[in-house]
Amino acid sequence: MLATLRSAAVFGVEAYAVHVEVDVSLGFPSFTMVGLPDTTVRESRDRVRAAIRNSGLEFPPHRITVNLAPADVRKAGSSFDLPIALGLLAGSGRVLRRTVDDTAILGELSLDGGINAIRGVLPIAVATRQAGVRRLLLPPQNALEASIVEGLEVCPARSLGEAIDALNAPDAAPLFVRPVGVETSEPAAGDGDLADVRGQLLPRRALEIAAAGGHNLLLVGPPGGGKTMMARRLPGILPPLSFEEALECTAIHSVAGTLTNGSGLLTTRPFRAPHHTISNVALVGGGPIPRPGEISLAHNGVLFLDEMPEFHRRVLEVLRQPLEDGRVTIARAARSAIFPARFVLVAAMNPCPCGYDGDERRACHCTPGQIERYRGRLSGPLRDRIDLVAEVPAVPVTVLADAPPGESSASVRGRVLDARARQRCRYRDLDVRTNAGLRGSATGRLCRPTLEGRRLLHVAADRMKLTARGYDRVLKVARTVADLGASENIEVDHVAEALQFRLLE
Ligand SMILES: Nc1ncnc2c1ncn2[C@@H]1O[C@H](COP(=O)(O)OP(=O)(O)OP(=O)(O)O)[C@@H](O)[C@H]1O
Ligand SMILES: [Mg+2]
Numbered sequence: 001m002l003a004t005l006r007s008a009a010v011f012g013v014e015a016y017a018v019h020v021e022v023d024v025s026l027g028f029p030s031f032t033m034v035g036l037p038d039t040t041v042r043e044s045r046d047r048v049r050a051a052i053r054n055s056g057l058e059f060p061p062h063r064i065t066v067n068l069a070p071a072d073v074r075k076a077g078s079s080f081d082l083p084i085a086l087g088l089l090a091g092s093g094r095v096l097r098r099t100v101d102d103t104a105i106l107g108e109l110s111l112d113g114g115i116n117a118i119r120g121v122l123p124i125a126v127a128t129r130q131a132g133v134r135r136l137l138l139p140p141q142n143a144l145e146a147s148i149v150e151g152l153e154v155c156p157a158r159s160l161g162e163a164i165d166a167l168n169a170p171d172a173a174p175l176f177v178r179p180v181g182v183e184t185s186e187p188a189a190g191d192g193d194l195a196d197v198r199g200q201l202l203p204r205r206a207l208e209i210a211a212a213g214g215h216n217l218l219l220v221g222p223p224g225g226g227k228t229m230m231a232r233r234l235p236g237i238l239p240p241l242s243f244e245e246a247l248e249c250t251a252i253h254s255v256a257g258t259l260t261n262g263s264g265l266l267t268t269r270p271f272r273a274p275h276h277t278i279s280n281v282a283l284v285g286g287g288p289i290p291r292p293g294e295i296s297l298a299h300n301g302v303l304f305l306d307e308m309p310e311f312h313r314r315v316l317e318v319l320r321q322p323l324e325d326g327r328v329t330i331a332r333a334a335r336s337a338i339f340p341a342r343f344v345l346v347a348a349m350n351p352c353p354c355g356y357d358g359d360e361r362r363a364c365h366c367t368p369g370q371i372e373r374y375r376g377r378l379s380g381p382l383r384d385r386i387d388l389v390a391e392v393p394a395v396p397v398t399v400l401a402d403a404p405p406g407e408s409s410a411s412v413r414g415r416v417l418d419a420r421a422r423q424r425c426r427y428r429d430l431d432v433r434t435n436a437g438l439r440g441s442a443t444g445r446l447c448r449p450t451l452e453g454r455r456l457l458h459v460a461a462d463r464m465k466l467t468a469r470g471y472d473r474v475l476k477v478a479r480t481v482a483d484l485g486a487s488e489n490i491e492v493d494h495v496a497e498a499l500q501f502r503l504l505e
Helices: 044-054 081-091 121-130 140-146 160-168 201-213 227-231 243-256 280-284 313-317 320-325 368-375 397-402 409-426 441-446 451-464 468-484 492-500
Strands: 002-011 014-025 030-034 063-069 099-105 135-138 153-156 217-220 302-305 327-331 336-340 344-349 388-391
Touching: 002 081, 002 121, 014 081, 014 121, 030 044, 044 081, 063 081, 081 099, 081 160, 099 160, 121 135, 121 140, 121 243, 135 140, 135 160, 140 153, 201 217, 201 227, 201 344, 201 388, 201 409, 201 468, 217 227, 227 344, 243 336, 280 313, 320 327, 409 468, 441 468, 451 468, 451 492, 468 492
Parallel strands: 002 099, 030 063, 099 135, 135 153, 217 344, 217 388, 302 344
Antiparallel strands: 002 014, 014 063, 327 336
């Protein structure tokens, strides 16, 4: 008796169809799995056996062979439990259909026959719809996520028993109805409002420019200056996620298993702040079956590296390629996975190891050698990828107490939205979303300052010894400053403001 059921798995953020073939034949009782299952898949034998028995059904005392096709791709995870169990029960006649091709089946079984949530449902739902399959049978916790995809019947099953019924009587199976109004496109509340930050006009402006043009930002200052505080308020001034961006983010978080149970579409921009002890793989992604790292989880959002020089140098260097390409490719012998990773990088650091270099409140005791070594932990190429460097001086407590509250996030966000609208209009025919995303010759073509602006830029480039990349970065930042000022021309003032964010070099 042979049963063939349809399931799916993800590689990177792409899903592919997997056919689960279960053969139950007479012979010495055994349970074999073929088709490159890894250990997590092979463990499913024990779960399936217990789940079937504990659901009050008979586990067929025969020779069982399970094949997961295509056989040349390594399979991982527990989502094949349910199709394997149903295939077995089709072999013994409890499930009435032996070939199920109109329904893709996913789910992890628990020993009592219940069905647990799995990862990567959104990309699977998208691929299932594209393959022309009508229905998805899955754990109820994943139903909301799958229902984002239109034109797909989502059939949740809480237990093995319910899944059997759904296959035996497909027309009577209850379908999931997406509740209206689950999408809200409100901005991330973030941590607090920019109004809490008193003074600090220059770094506040840097934050606004970073949000408007998608520029990477480095905040440098003594302890307690408010660097961490300001960086955490960046998501609050970013524009809301578009539907397309939300889909991209949700797919990544779905594969990583970081979608909170049952949540559907991700509606707030991600803000990721990994600790400085993070490993290479955790930051950029990897593993035998590639999983997204922090930079991909921050896709379309913010990656915040607090105390940047404390990160291992090798960890920082792996950021270089993704920062340039907006994605990361993880090569494996059989095939490579590509994870999107377009994010705004915000980094914070002290000016020296003790932290008080240039601070009026306290003397710095670091030697020039120590300072140089400390700053050298950020390599030139990495620094070159940061558009804005802003100094965050310490504000004396007495001044802090008397200063009026700063401008609110909502008001800053208004200007950011206008600037983004101008960019969308300018780049409508290009695969570019923000000024920071401009590459190669497009930068020179689309960011051309006025004659006076160009003159200033040339003088400054000479004095500051800007690299070619650094020069382009000033152009892009000047473009954003002009967009914030609702100006189509890049005037000399805009260039001057852009230049002051490279002064610390
Ligand atoms: N400009 C400011 N306006 C209001 N509060 C401030 C300001 N600067 C600092 N603070 C207060 O000081 C606290 C410490 O700031 P924060 O942790 O952001 O400093 P930091 O620059 O990250 O320091 P470190 O280098 O030690 O990490 C904040 O939580 C906030 O309460
Ligand atoms: Mg800090």
